[in-house]
Amino acid sequence: MFKALIATVLLSLISIPGYVEWNGPDPYPRVDWSGAVSELYPLVLDFEKKWGKPLYIRQVYRPSEYGAHLRSAWEIWRWMNGYSYTEGYLCEGFENHIDPEKIKNLSYFDRKFIESEAKKHAFWNWGTPPACRSDHGLGIAVDITPPKDWVQYKKWVDVGASVGLCHYIVGDRPHFAIAEYLPEGTDCKAL
Ligand SMILES: [Zn+2]
Numbered sequence: 001m002f003k004a005l006i007a008t009v010l011l012s013l014i015s016i017p018g019y020v021e022w023n024g025p026d027p028y029p030r031v032d033w034s035g036a037v038s039e040l041y042p043l044v045l046d047f048e049k050k051w052g053k054p055l056y057i058r059q060v061y062r063p064s065e066y067g068a069h070l071r072s073a074w075e076i077w078r079w080m081n082g083y084s085y086t087e088g089y090l091c092e093g094f095e096n097h098i099d100p101e102k103i104k105n106l107s108y109f110d111r112k113f114i115e116s117e118a119k120k121h122a123f124w125n126w127g128t129p130p131a132c133r134s135d136h137g138l139g140i141a142v143d144i145t146p147p148k149d150w151v152q153y154k155k156w157v158d159v160g161a162s163v164g165l166c167h168y169i170v171g172d173r174p175h176f177a178i179a180e181y182l183p184e185g186t187d188c189k190a191l
Pocket of ligand 1: 141
């Protein structure tokens with residue numbers, strides 16, 4: 001109780017330039033179809049039918065503000081630890097990167113707070129960076145638990161692509177989006 005109170009007080013003192021707050025419920029791993037375009041659900045059903053086994057949906061619609069929160073926490077965490085922080089999916093031309101000049105004097109509590117965010121969102125050094133702009137915010141993307149076995153995984157990506165669900169972000173295994181909404185020529189079998 002006391003600890004929780006301290007945490008709340010500390011949180012209210014934290015103001016990190018570039019950090020985007022998120023006060024709503026953590027949308028992961030809740031499945032919210034309400035913000036999805038109408039084509040998405042039927043495509044996932046097609047995928048499941050063709051795959052022949054139940055698919056485990058992990059995430060569908062995710063508010064863009066949540067994406068911005070995730071991205072900002074990741075960038076500050078990377079910068080704090082001396083790593084690059086501008087890479088990631090749809091980051092070309094992205095103008096909302098953190099400004100290191102503004103955060104060079106982070107306090108001990110600021111750093112602790114960002115470390116706790118990194119832990120909460122399971123950031124790790126070689127993990128896929130949160131996208132700068134996410135297709136989940138557009139309602140055209142779905143995350144599905146991938147098969148662990150590599151051969152099965154490849155097959156699964158093929159089946160998804162065959163129904164029009166595009167697997168296009170290298171390293172982001174659960175992620176598909178509707179091919180029709182993506183730029184022409186997108187590689188839908190990126191592993
Ligand atoms: Zn995704």
